[in-house]
Amino acid sequence: MKGIVFTEFLEMVETEFGLETLDVIIENSDLSSDGIYTSVGTYDFNEMVSLITSLSGEVGIPIGDLIYTFGLYLFTSLGKAHPEVIQSYNSPIGLLYSIEDHIHVHVKKLYPDAELPTFKILEKTDTSISMIYNSSRGLYRLAHGLIEKAFEHFNGSASVSYELLKADGTEVKFDVIQNG
């Protein structure tokens, strides 16, 4: 997993729960990297699982909700890091529609070894989009957060519903309807 996800995650933990909580989960997670991450590196996905699990235990918030919250946070961070990518869109639906064909292409330029989820578009209108998330990581709640934040970014909101096509969350159908 790309280092930027780890660095941003730790950034969120520090901001939301404080330095102490951050230190506790790093200490508790028994990480081979010792909790030292750089955004240009690549690290074992299991470390992320350990970190989140630890955080959930520490703060008493369900793992899924934490991942979702991280998704909201991550969108903002990524937007700050690569504003030009988001600027090329004028609607959240357009952005979602182009994840595979545009955004992930940019990601691959910077991180050729990145393991990215796929989004298969089933249907798209001006105000709605439905697609299937597919990733061995099963981080669909992360995607959920990213999607909602994308609407927020464009000063809008959306009702996002999802349906697990596979129980482990590696294949999930999203139905996104823009509000208003």
Add this chain to the structure above:
Amino acid sequence: MVLRLNLMSFKMDSKEVILLKKALERQKRARQQAEKILEEKSKQLYDVTQHLRESNSRLESLLTEKTSEMDGVFLNIIDPYVIMDLEFNVVNMNSSAKDFLGFDHTEKSVNLRELVHPEFIQYTAESLSSLVEVGTLKNYRAKIVLLDKVEKWVQINASLVYDSKRKPIAAQGIIRDITNEMEVKQILAYQKKQLDIIVENSPLGIVLSSEGKIIKANKTFIKMLGYSESELKEMLIKDYTYSGNDFDKAQNDLMEQMDSGELDQFTMIKKYIKKNGEIVSAKITINTLKSGSDNTDYQVAIIEDITKELEAEERINAERHKYRSIIANMNLGLVEVDNNDFIQLVNQSLCTMSGFEESELLGKKAAEVFNVQNKAIIANKNAERISGVSDSYEVEVLDKNGVLRHWLISGAPRYDENKRIIGSIGIHLDITNQKQLELQKGVLLEELEKSNENLQEYAHIVSHDLKSPLRSISALATWLYDDYNDVLDDSGKENLGLMQEKVASMDRLIHGILEYSTADNSALISTSVNLNEVISEIKDSIYIPEHVDLSIPTPLPIIDADRTKLHQLFQNIISNAVVHIEKENGLVEVLCQEKKAFYQFLVKDNGVGIPKKYHKKIFDIFQSIGDNERSTGIGLSIVKKIVDRYQGEVWVESELGEGTQFYFTLKKELCQNPIK
């Protein structure tokens, strides 16, 4: 230092310091990690650059090699390739050019200008100067004459070759043999010309149109509408299409279907308005075709002026209607059968005649449905019909109610438009009534003949039987006169004389009846008769009063006829004439006039004349006028009978006190002896 000062000044507890230290340590190590990654990436980048450099130099040398190969390639290209100096002398050529031009510049120096066909020398010079000016020459097309005198069409694309100082020193060109192409072009042009001739001279109007406007129209169409071609091109087709009739909608539907591509051909009847306002009916076949880069729809229409045909058709329909009503209403039965004798059509009269309904007849075999008594005739006639013979014949047929009818049938073959016999038409006339009359007439004639015979026989018997008692009376009266001459006084003698006279009168009457009854029965025995002799015989044999003269002013003809009958004829008239003259000098003349078809005779006297009211009556039997003892009233009726037998006429003209003219005619045809 600043950080430490801050830490110090905020008096952070030791736990927080430891945490921050740890965090700082993690950040430091993360930075080192990132630096290490960057170093690795730099190394990778360097390796890639090195690799690219090597590739580049390999490519460069490859390029040099290829460039040096180019000349050889040019010489080996498939199309003829020639380099010449600006004076047309061949400098180099490839093998393909050698094959095509038929010479090798290494063996023989050739100036290409000599190959150019005389017609293209001017063009060639211009092309060369253009080449020198512009540097390239595209699609130079000319005819050349090869050394073996074969003519070829070539297309050359050429460019200048410069020396190192950019001075043109030669021209190189690729030659393409377009002889076939040009031939094809010529053939195409020729065919187009032929096509144009066909289109222009077609009796059908031919029009190319697009988007409702005419692009091209042939003479026939222009003539059909009376507009000039330029006028037509300015107008929309609908401007001169006659609208306001039923087929407008149908036409639009068809056009829409064609526009949408569902249909690429249809035929319809439409009407145009001519320039002079007349309406032309036309049968029009429209084909659509897509052509051109913009895929525009074009319509090709073939237009046939059918105004006359439509008029003719209307007339034919009117005629047809007329004949149909004639057929339906005529008093003759009509049957049409096919070659197998199946009834195709009957009219009302035939149904009435035969007693069948139309539905009982149609589709049936005529020979089976009509109960013809003599079936052989029908089969025979049908066979004749198939061989094309028309004729009439009679048949006996039982109608539906079993009543015998006689039909006169006139049959004729029916032909289709290709003159093939497809059956026959029979016109049936019911002649049952005539037939019955004919039969009755036969019976009546027979009866009449019989009764005539009886009558004659009777007349003979009667006259003979009457004559013998008459002779007895005459003899007895004579004896009485002779034996009692002394005893009888004058009155008695006179009575006996009168008696004798009455007996003679009676005798004449009987004789007359006998003659009358045989006058029109006994056969005419023709011989050559000299009428002058006949008249002189009559003159000797009859009583002619002293004061009357019988004369023949001009000789009468000699004719072939029954002498006895003619004698009787003339005698009866003349004897009648001579006794009725009271004038001092009586004159009876016999005259003849030869007419075209008959002889006309005239017996003319200057006697007392016959009152007008008797002119007809005198020829009837027993009609006598006056009180002449010798007149029986039979003579002139015999005259009439004889004249009748010679198909002549007899009439009388008379003026009381002036005289009488008896005219009669004899038909020449019957006065000629067949055994001459």
